[in-house]
Amino acid sequence: MTDMIYEKLATYIATEFLKQPGRILKPDEPLLSSGLVDSFHLVDLSLFVESNFGVRIDDAELNASSFDNLDQMTKFIKDRQ
């Protein structure tokens, strides 16, 4: 389950935000604070998470301290499911 969340998120970010479908993202690779994902993507990310995993993210939670890498994102979603 966790793997599926992780894979789906990684593919989505690499394809839609980085425009590099083949790009491998490491679990602890910073995404927000590194600028790979910029603030204009945050709403897309939350819409994606909601429609794919049924988890609603409050907009105040969309920040680099709790949502900066794939590990954190996957855990966040898992905990809410």
Place this chain on the structure above:
Amino acid sequence: MPNFSNILQRHYEQTPDKVSVIMQFAGQPDIPVTYRDLIHGSSGYVQTYKRHGIQPGDVILLILQHDVDLIYAYFGAVLLGAIPSIMPFLTEKLLPDRYRTDLTQLVAHTQPTAIVTYREFEAEIRAALKPGEDSVKAVIISDLAGGSGNPPCPPNFASFGGLLRKEEDVALLQHSSGSTGLQKGVALSHRSILNHLDAYAESICLTQDDVIVSWLPLYHDMGLIACFLMPILRGIPVVQMSPFDWVRAPYRLFQSISTYHGTLTWLPNFAYNFCAQKVRDRDMEGVDLSSWRATINTAEPGKYQGHLMFYERFKKYGLRFLTLQTSYGMAENVFAVTQNDLSKLPYVEEVDRESFTTDLIARPAFDGRPSIQMMSCGKPIPNTFIRVVDKNGHDLPERHIGEIVLKSNCMLTSYYKRPDITRKAFLEGGWYMSGDYGYIFNGEVYFAGRKKDLIIIGGKNIYPQDLEQLAYEVQGVHPGRASAFGVFNDTTGTEDVVMVAEVDTEDPLECQKIADEIRAVVTRGSAVALRFVYLVKHPWLVKTSSGKTARSANRDKFLKEMQVKGQAY
């Protein structure tokens, strides 16, 4: 002519209980700020500034976020007769070292006497200063952060230097972001700003029934002039939310318009696409947009496509198509240069692509040939005169594309303490050279591109040389061999930033590493996220005869290669 302080005093004496600003914070109740609150809070700041020996005419840098205290610190500086300037806040992405370098440079150019910031940011600020050597006498900690300031207090207007400021005195400074932008503070006088507000208010038929709603940052002219100074000085209520909250929850703008019966907003072009694509229906439940009489698209080239998309998405909530309006502006003319007549839709026309790019003439499209869609920015506001000139400064006929030059009674006083670049910005006769290309047809101004290599993302000006400089720090990139430019993205309605860099290696893993490093260094150094990093072999980049990067040639080459490879762009 009155100055800012006279006007504030009048509001305080005549309508102290009137709400001037409604401050919104995500997850908290809204905070209404009356003119009494505003003047008392600002008077506290006057005392604080005086205690630190700050004098009328001194520059005060404000490094504060969306905050009631930012309003008080700003107008405290005004009432004291000092010159406030808001600087962008350090974001989590930006490397503190880089911010410090920018700040040190800004201090050297602008020579501020004081800096107001938060407690947790004090160490960063102090690290950028050179005590005893630079101009800064005091780092003042915001009151809201348990700071060192005086509490709000009733005003003693007779003791305020602000009331003695002359109309030609500099009222404020405005900076663009980045190392290059920070070197050019636009200095504006009381007279210029008040003249501008008169002319602009007439253009948009501003009345006491208006309510402005904004999420725009205050370090940018659109937010500072249209959504902060104009409403506060003219007695029009303004609802302010933070850009940080809006970008995460764009529906908040619509909810605020509905709650407060908002009538006016200003938005950069990308915001139309962004809202149309990213607002959920359930966040729009009960929203009524019928009070909204104009949303003015400015600060980056306006596209009709975005207007259509926006209207289609929000018409069921009472949005009228006529509400979607345009303007063209620049900080050097305070804010607006043109404004579309709000009783009419902005004029949209198709022009022949080849004539446009080759002959520099905007001919109406014919014979089904490829065309470009143009949307008018409206006519010059009443106090501003516009010409379109060729490279020798000679007037061009209608529909011919040239540089837009302007003259008005609301021009900048100077680039602050930079007589050299101020002089270079004007043609004979006091015509300011905008650095923008455009054409005029039927008295309407159409924006056609930029003379300067400037990238505009979401209304924010980015200088490509700043980004290239950062790329050179990455090991493996040839020094002097990188080029940054913008490519307009139809989906987002703004520019994507592309970086092309020459490298020696062809190893895919090594290339990936260098590309990642470039992204990281650029983001940490400028808070700009690169959309595409394209690594090429030496010699790929096109240089001008003087050895400078020919960005538009590199951009064309990049787009051609992408087309050949069948990639998006």
